[in-house]
Amino acid sequence: MNGRAFVLSSLAAALVIGGALAVFRPATGESEDVRPGYWIEKLQAPERVFDIVIVGDSRAYRGVDPALLPGRALNFGFSGAALDPHYVHTAVQKLRRGGSLVVAVSPHSLTARAREANAFDALQARHAADLALTRWASPAYAWTRPYTMSQVAALARGRAALLAPASPAETFHSGGFVASARPSVASAPETARVYAEMLEAHPVGEREIMDLTYLLTGYLAGGYRVVVLRLPVSPDVLEAERLDSAWLREQIVGTGLEWFECPPGDTYDGSHLTADSAREVTGALGRFLAE
Amino acid sequence: MEWGRTMLFNSLEFLLFGAVFFALWPAFRRLPRGRFVFLIVASFLFFGWAKWWYPLLLIGNGLIDYAAGLAIERHPDRRKQWLILSIVGNLLTLGVFKYAGFAVTNLNHMLGWFGAGGLPVPDIILPIGISFTTFTSMSYTIDVYRGVIKPTRDPLLFFAFLALFPPLIAGPIQRARALLPQLETLTPPSSDHTIRGMRWFAVGFFKKTVLADNLAPFVAAAYAAPEPASSGSTWWVIAALYAFQIYFDFSGYSDIARGLGSWIGLDLAPNFEQPYHAVGFREFWQRWHISLSSWFRDYVYIPLGGSRTHPGRALWVTFLLSGLWHGANWTFVAWGGMHAALLQIERWTRWPDRVWRPLGWVLTIVALLLSWALFRSNSILQFGQIAARMLDPRTWDVAGITAVGGKALLWLGLCVVFEFALRWRGWELRPVRRWEPAMIGGLLATAVYLRGEGGAFIYFQF
Structure with a gap:
């Protein structure tokens, strides 16, 4: 076998x-890792067109x-956003003049x-070609999602069940909302411990709140409506x-x-709302914004 | 505007880059000057994908070394000054980008002892692979100075050598004496080149994405825990996991680089030869990161007197510098010192020749695992806590081994099997068998669907 035939037959195999x-491949839920294009779509959402924009981290x-809010809304939340x-x-x-900025603290x-x-x-620091390539290739990630060990074991046992469509653990909505189907928990001691340690090392006090209000009042003065909220978490968190x-x-x-x-x-983990609760909270927020 | 991410071999960006490069390469290879221009442009795109100014750094350092090489030949009476200029230029670049923050932090500690205020710690981005490119560049000028090679007058050839993308950011560190003649007389890759390239590429990919990246989360979790696990057995297993993680990560990169080099028509220097089969540390360093250890041997150890005049001094200086080369942290310096001590003991006692070989192998592995625990530690203090557990037999228990988890042990077992399978099969040079393309295809497909969470190559940071 010559070199070219070897390479071509290897690639064909x-x-x-x-x-x-x-x-x-297992038809289980998606995760952030296999949807890199989702965050880029959100980042590149058109400017000056939305009536409401929600900012915050993964809790937001x-x-x-946003689909349940009045007008055209965008959830501009990002993991770990400051x-x-x-x-x-x-x-x-992203907001039209006079739109509402919802800040999830x-x-x-x-x-x-x-x-x-x-x-x-x-x-945002990634260059345009890099972002475009990742966004364009995003669907390929869903087709090349890696198997977990238990899925490999099930596949080796000939479990056709892997082919059966399963309910996704997370659904990525076009407005920027990620709905989790995970069951709710009453408490989350591990999450609480992690937050306690993190905030012990990086405390939040009057100074941080003053910085935030100083920043937001600038937009208020600029003609925007600014609404601040704190999303529910479990009591221990x-x-x-x-x-x-x-x-x-x-x-x-x-x-x-x-x-x-x-x-x-x-x-579902002490820190992030389940999809049902998120919709209840959004419903109430929608009524508040419509007032 | 900032730039993007490092173009990893295991990324979509590289897949597209590689496809375009190898589609165009046969046409450009025939052009005497055009092939160098094509190689340089492609390599700069590869390197500059992360930050646009990375290639400028390479050009700056390269111009100094290119000019120094020519000046050494033209002005023999001032050759030493030109060599010093080249070495200072390279070390200054390395010092500013890699060690400035470390140096100022340590200086601030010392100033603190005398009650003095600290200096601001410079926050400088460490360009990927700077240690590799600097060493490649330095070896060129030193070899010209020593008369081992003639300097090249062709700047395009020089930069095609210096910027060649497969080994650019994590080696193997290339020598001008081996690579420049190959670039000058490039011929189409032979059938053997192409087959070997495919084997290296597939095996390297599998090593990196399946083996190393699936081990990474277990190791990262163990070292990130606020309190180290209490069982010494746990840490021996974690050290073994890390030993395989770093080996497959780095040798995987080297294999992919050599595979790509083969497809270009080049024989790149090997970097690993089954290092965990070594008995003794002299043998280990002849098998581990060969391109770096031979670099230090030729340009540091031997000039310092080697084994003839000042063997102890040469050994310690070489390994302490080798440790520091790996990173601006005292753990790396201590790791270099630990290997110097192990080699010193070996030189005094010649124990690998005197003990039963299997026992010698076990002793080597035990000491290596301890050294990897140090290499991976976030601080000397953390290593102290871990080593105290590893070396205390009272903390060795079966529960400590199982605490690591069945999945981790399974991956460890797979790594051992894979390493021995490669050795027994002599995979690199054997003749092609009919079913081999299916196996290579299986390795590539597995590399996609069983890929782990490791991400970037460990050696990019060095």
């Missing part, structure tokens, strides 16, 4: 075997469904840690975060910004 593995994009001037300014660019989004390890900045919601509300309202009091909701 890779395509056949890879194709078979793609067909038999899992907690507010509520810093650069991020908020990018979000405001979480203690982590105000920390120095979030500002330093800013995933939003890292995404709330306690671990040591940020008093009543005090926070006082600070926000005291500067002329609007505060939206979220109704209670269930989380």
